[in-house]
Amino acid sequence: MAEPAVYAAFFILAAVTLGGAIAVVTARNILHSALFLALVFVSVAGLYVLLEAPFLAAVQILIYVGAIIVLILFALMLTRRITGERVRQTNAQALPAALAALALLAVLGGLVATFAWRVSTESPPPNTVPLLGEALMRTYMLPFEVAGVVLLVALVGAIILAKER
Amino acid sequence: MLDAIRNLWSLIYNLFPNLAQALAAFLRGTGLPGWGVDLLMALLSALVVVISVLLGMLGMTLMERKVMGRMQNRLGPNRVGPLGLLQPIADAIKFLIKEDIVPTNADRWVHTLAPIVAAIPAVLVYAVIPFGKGMAAADLNIGVLYILAVSSITTIGIVMAGWASNNKYSLLGGMRAAAQIISYEVPLVLSMLVAVMLAGSLSLGKIVEAQGGLLGILGWNVFRVPFGTLAFLTYMICAVAELNRTPFDLPEGESEIVTGYITEYSGLKWGLFYLGEYFNAIAVSAIATTLFLGGWQGPILPPYVWFLGKVLVIVFILIWLRSTLPRFRVDQLMGFAWKVVLPIALVNIFVTGAAITLWQAFVK
Numbered sequence: 001m002a003e004p005a006v007y008a009a010f011f012i013l014a015a016v017t018l019g020g021a022i023a024v025v026t027a028r029n030i031l032h033s034a035l036f037l038a039l040v041f042v043s044v045a046g047l048y049v050l051l052e053a054p055f056l057a058a059v060q061i062l063i064y065v066g067a068i069i070v071l072i073l074f075a076l077m078l079t080r081r082i083t084g085e086r087v088r089q090t091n092a093q094a095l096p097a098a099l100a101a102l103a104l105l106a107v108l109g110g111l112v113a114t115f116a117w118r119v120s121t122e123s124p125p126p127n128t129v130p131l132l133g134e135a136l137m138r139t140y141m142l143p144f145e146v147a148g149v150v151l152l153v154a155l156v157g158a159i160i161l162a163k164e165r
Numbered sequence: 166m167l168d169a170i171r172n173l174w175s176l177i178y179n180l181f182p183n184l185a186q187a188l189a190a191f192l193r194g195t196g197l198p199g200w201g202v203d204l205l206m207a208l209l210s211a212l213v214v215v216i217s218v219l220l221g222m223l224g225m226t227l228m229e230r231k232v233m234g235r236m237q238n239r240l241g242p243n244r245v246g247p248l249g250l251l252q253p254i255a256d257a258i259k260f261l262i263k264e265d266i267v268p269t270n271a272d273r274w275v276h277t278l279a280p281i282v283a284a285i286p287a288v289l290v291y292a293v294i295p296f297g298k299g300m301a302a303a304d305l306n307i308g309v310l311y312i313l314a315v316s317s318i319t320t321i322g323i324v325m326a327g328w329a330s331n332n333k334y335s336l337l338g339g340m341r342a343a344a345q346i347i348s349y350e351v352p353l354v355l356s357m358l359v360a361v362m363l364a365g366s367l368s369l370g371k372i373v374e375a376q377g378g379l380l381g382i383l384g385w386n387v388f389r390v391p392f393g394t395l396a397f398l399t400y401m402i403c404a405v406a407e408l409n410r411t412p413f414d415l416p417e418g419e420s421e422i423v424t425g426y427i428t429e430y431s432g433l434k435w436g437l438f439y440l441g442e443y444f445n446a447i448a449v450s451a452i453a454t455t456l457f458l459g460g461w462q463g464p465i466l467p468p469y470v471w472f473l474g475k476v477l478v479i480v481f482i483l484i485w486l487r488s489t490l491p492r493f494r495v496d497q498l499m500g501f502a503w504k505v506v507l508p509i510a511l512v513n514i515f516v517t518g519a520a521i522t523l524w525q526a527f528v529k
Binding site for chain 2: 029031032035038042054055057058059060061065066067069070071074078126128129
């Protein structure tokens with residue numbers, strides 16, 4: 001693909017991601033925050049596409065936008081009072097929060113800048129799905145199954161908690 | 166003479182890929198750079214897909230009203246144009262010139278964005294569907310996953326509409342829609358997985374090719390008794406639920422909650438929801454055709470004719486269901502999804518996997 005188009009797409013997606021992320025924390029209404037979060041997730045998926053990881057992009061949208069955001073919206077709608085605009089969404093802890101965020105940014109930024117990233121000039125394989133499947137069902141079978149059992153336990157636990165009235 | 170007929174027939178058989186090739190060759194001849202030709206061809210194929218889907222949607226609204234009319238022993242629309250054929254165009258003009266009303270206490274931005282968010286994914290799905298041999302706008306490696314990912318965005322549009330309208334009926338409709346779509350998405354994915362397992366690929370093109378078989382008919386997944394047939398049935402049940410169509414039309418049950426999340430919409434925004442619903446209905450039929458009815462596979466007739474015919478049959482079944490069945494109750498709805506359809510789909514996957522393993526171990 002033509003290089004300038006890729007750069008343009010990257011900068012648009014990056015701007016949407018960052019703008020959306022800022023809107024998530026500054027929006028007055030918590031439901032708007034959730035919708036902006038959906039926008040951020042979609043543009044992150046766009047970044048994955050630019051990195052030639054379409055599988056990851058599709059899974060990102062399927063799980064984060066299609067499941068998590070929908071669940072957040074669902075939970076917010078069930079608790080109608082929170083979505084009313086009269087409830088304050090922020091508290092007076094702006095300064096400590098800013099300091100903590102800056103500290104986290106410094107740590108992460110430092111790590112990203114100093115870590116010796118492995119760089120490869122090879123182009124990614126055209127179809128990553130079979131490789132991922134092999135890895136999950138053969139090489140990393142046990143961790144994969146354990147994750148499944150943990151999720152099942154969480155599911156059963158949630159049902160039992162919800163049933164106790 | 167015979168040769169001329171044969172040439173003409175092969176031209177008709179591969180009409181659209183031939184047209185695309187000729188056009189690309191012509192564009193290259195005009196001295197455009199390579200990426201310019203690619204970009205133009207991509208835009209053109211997107212345009213062709215969108216226009217044909219729009220025409221299909223207009224046709225389906227008319228077909229729905231006509232067929233339902235006949236099933237209810239009346240004529241259906243027959244005043245606009247010959248046999249009422251121009252009725253959808255009259256409807257479209259009506260949407261365009263109606264007043265756009267936003268309720269006073271509605272969240273204006275979310276209210277406006279909701280129909281757009283709900284309608285766009287329905288169009289995006291068509292990008293990967295193979296309408297004929299070599300007639301997919303983009304045959305992605307992850308086609309099935311792409312369809313699931315894109316169509317899952319629709320739910321957000323519906324929930325946005327339900328919440329932003331600031332109306333109790335809208336909110337109830339939006340909640341019902343979200344709960345229903347999330348619940349039926351699970352067995353839907355599981356039944357689509359059967360077709361993926363049988364073809365060994367997530368690409369829709371490969372899934373269709375794997376259904377060749379004798380005469381281009383006997384290889385269809387729906388004829389792979391029992392798991393293929395069962396997967397097709399569970400897919401159709403869940404797909405109707407995802408579409409919010411009768412008997413799963415609780416989110417817009419007119420007799421209970423006005424029209425649910427669409428209650429406070431009018432004019433073009435209402436039209437967009439309507440458009441999205443029909444786009445989705447045709448998309449679901451096209452996906453069912455691709456995954457279970459062999460896509461464009463079939464003897465003698467050109468592939469795109471076979472594809473169109475199969476899609477029409479499924480669309481007809483959707484309309485038939487709508488005019489035949491009564492609506493579910495809320496408690497029956499969830500129980501049916503989690504206690505009936507999901508276990509069947511899950512066991513079906515196990516049976517499919519076992520059958521494939523046995524086949525590979527003993528027959529090959």
